[in-house]
Amino acid sequence: MEVAGIIVEYNPLHSGHLRLLEAGRAALGPDTAMVCVMSGNFVQRGDFALLRKHARARAAVESGADLVLELPLPWAVSSAEGFAAGGVQALAATGVVEHLLFGSECGD
Structure with a gap:
């Protein structure tokens, strides 16, 4: 089984995030495990998350x-x-993540 990692905030979760999960499984196989590393109640640059x-x-x-x-x-x-x-x-410390997935707003 393949294991992929994604670094996320999901603040909020939107269709682009869903497409990345779908594209990862399409590229690596439907049984690929998706491991997300997500910020907690505070997000990038110290802002409060919209949801807990x-x-x-x-x-x-x-x-x-x-x-x-x-x-x-x-x-x-x-x-x-x-x-x-x-x-x-954090993903490397799991010892199981083999792939790093990421998206970009501009597609590059």
Whole structure:
């Protein structure tokens, strides 16, 4: 089984996020496990999340994520580079994530 990781905020979850989960499974196989590392109640640059972390995690699972891990606060409230670095470290620490999925607003 393939295991893919995605670093997310889902603040809020939208159709682009759903497309990324779907595209990951389309590319890697329908049995691919999707592991999300998600910010908690505070999101990038220290803003409050629109919804509490448990509601956002539930929405992620209901939308196709198999596991949601919380990104530790120091990385969650960092710059984009710190946010990404913390997320990659968390996914690598699982020892099972083989693929890193990401999307972009412009498609590049």
